[in-house]
Amino acid sequence: MSDHSSTGPSTCRLCGGSHPESLGAIPDGDFFAGRVLPTAIPGGELWRCVECESLFRHPILTADEYRRLYETGAAEQWSGDETRLDLEVVRSVALGSPGAKRVLDVGCGSGDFLASLPATFERFGIEPSSGAGALAAQRGIHIAAPTLEELPAEARFDVITVIDVIEHIPEPAPFLAKAIAHLAPGGVVVVSTGSPQVPVWQGVYGAHFWYCSFPEHISFPSRQFYERSARNNGAQVAAVTVTRYRDIPIWKAAVLWLIQLVYWASPQLLDWVGRGIDASRRAPTPRRQHFSPGIGGVFSDHWVVVIRRDG
Numbered sequence: 300m301s302d303h304s305s306t307g308p309s310t311c312r313l314c315g316g317s318h319p320e321s322l323g324a325i326p327d328g329d330f331f332a333g334r335v336l337p338t339a340i341p342g343g344e345l346w347r348c349v350e351c352e353s354l355f356r357h358p359i360l361t362a363d364e365y366r367r368l369y370e371t372g373a374a375e376q377w378s379g380d381e382t383r384l385d386l387e388v389v390r391s392v393a394l395g396s397p398g399a400k401r402v403l404d405v406g407c408g409s410g411d412f413l414a415s416l417p418a419t420f421e422r423f424g425i426e427p428s429s430g431a432g433a434l435a436a437q438r439g440i441h442i443a444a445p446t447l448e449e450l451p452a453e454a455r456f457d458v459i460t461v462i463d464v465i466e467h468i469p470e471p472a473p474f475l476a477k478a479i480a481h482l483a484p485g486g487v488v489v490v491s492t493g494s495p496q497v498p499v500w501q502g503v504y505g506a507h508f509w510y511c512s513f514p515e516h517i518s519f520p521s522r523q524f525y526e527r528s529a530r531n532n533g534a535q536v537a538a539v540t541v542t543r544y545r546d547i548p549i550w551k552a553a554v555l556w557l558i559q560l561v562y563w564a565s566p567q568l569l570d571w572v573g574r575g576i577d578a579s580r581r582a583p584t585p586r587r588q589h590f591s592p593g594i595g596g597v598f599s600d601h602w603v604v605v606i607r608r609d610g
Contacts, residue, residue, distance in 0.1 A: 308346060308357045313471055313524055316350030323506035325356060326566040328514035328589050332372025332428070335585045340514040345506035351527070354495040354519040356511065359469060369427045382545040385491045386412060388603040389460055392489050392538075393420075399457035399486075405447055405478065406464035410435030425450065447477050455483045461490045466516045472528055475606075479532040485610035487537065494541060494602040495519035507563040510600060512591035522604075529606045537607040544595030555594035562592040 311319050325342035329335060343358050360368075393402060393416060400421055404413050407424030408431045416422060423443045426432040432442045444450040459478050468474045478488045493510040495501065500508045510516060526536050547555070562569045566589075573590035595601075 307344070311346075311348035311351060311353065312355050312357065312469070313353045313518060313520055314348060314351040314527065316348045319346040319348045319355075321345070322347055322354070322501065325506045325511055326589060328512065328591060330587050330589070330591070331368050331514050334371065334373055335587050336368075337585060339589055342506075342514075345511055347501065348521075351523045352496060352521040353524050354501070354511070354521075356517040359517050362469060365467075365469070366427060370429060372428050373430070382547075384542045384545055385601050385603055386415075386462070388540050388542060389462060389489050389491050390415065392487065392603070392605055393458045393460065396458055396487060401456045401483075402458045402460065403443065403454075403456040403481070404460045404462065406462065406467075407431075407435050407440065407442075410438045410440040412460065412462060413440050414438050423456065447474060447481075450477075450481060454481055455486075456481055457483050457486045459486070459488045461488060461492075463491065465490055465520060466492050466510075466518055468518055471518050471520050471524070475525075475528045476532045479529070479534050479606065479608055482534075482608040484608060486608050488534075488606040488608075490525070490604040490606070491601065492604075493519060494600055496521055497541075497598060497600045499598050500600065504559065504563050507566065509559055509562065509592040509594045512562065525604050525606065532608075534606050534608045536604060538603075538605040540603045541599055542601050542603065543597075543599050544601050547596040552597050555592070555597045558592045559594050559597065 307321060308319055310317055322345040324344050327339040327342045329339040343356050345354055346357050347354050393399065402416060402420045403423045405425045407413055407426050410424060413422040413424060422440050424435050424440045425444055425447055426435060426442055427445045436442055443454065459482060461478060465471050482488060522539060529535050569590050569592065570588065573587060577586045
């Protein structure tokens with residue numbers, strides 16, 4: 300693993316702004332891309348950029364270390380979820396794009412989202428996991444490349460979807476620039492991810508908010524970041540829709556909110572409960588030692604950002 304010193308960052312990893320401020324330590328994690336790790340990944344700290352208002356984890360692993368972890372991840376980890384509200388918004392943008400023919404899903408997983416689109420679309424995917432990519436290919440989805448960087452420079456698409464991906468990217472600015480560069484004139488990049496600007500995250504739970512608890516989640520761009528990146532690459536933010544992750548019953552929201560409170564007050568207590576549950580059901584080894592509060596649907600903490608390239 301890379302060096303995880305306690306020295307804070309001198310600049311924002313997303314915009315280069317100076318003097319980011321710490322929002323506290325993120326607990327360690329040992330569950331990554333659907334697999335239990337033999338050694339936990341240090342959580343580092345959650346940092347806030349005072350200039351662009353983005354959040355980011357620091358320190359993080361190297362690009363090679365992340366790639367190896369994703370390549371060996373569970374094939375079914377990135378399967379879709381029909382209860383997700385953000386996917387309804389993303390799908391409506393794709394279907395509402397006049398004349399759209401070619402769709403690229405960056406981080407397509409096993410292809411669930413692309414498979415939900417009409418067959419009139421030419422469907423392409425970017426997927427680093429060989430197992431997930433193979434499942435997508437079996438559904439008629441063309442895997443164009445394992446990463447956006449390896450996509451042929453001349454490739455152009457009418458719609459590029461980036462669902463649950465940008466929070467995994469160490470350097471979102473060049474990543475987003477590459478995505479915009481692969482748009483046909485008038486095309487759209489549609490980003491679905493957590494919103495770091497919801498008051499409940501920065502103002503209440505900080506580094507113990509559920510969305511930043513996963514070791515894969517390292518970058519949380521703000522609206523200002525998207526607007527600046529779009530302008531710098533001949534595009535503009537056309538729409539931002541704030542939504543909950545999924546629709547859940549009130550009783551379930553109350554239970555999940557309680558889990559968030561436990562994690563905020565004492566991550567170690569949540570770990571203790573999780574280990575006890577795993578032991579009682581005789582979960583296969585290796586067993587997790589650190590647990591994250593997966594509570595999507597409790598708060599309106601997701602957004603769908605639509606970036607349109609100038610025609």
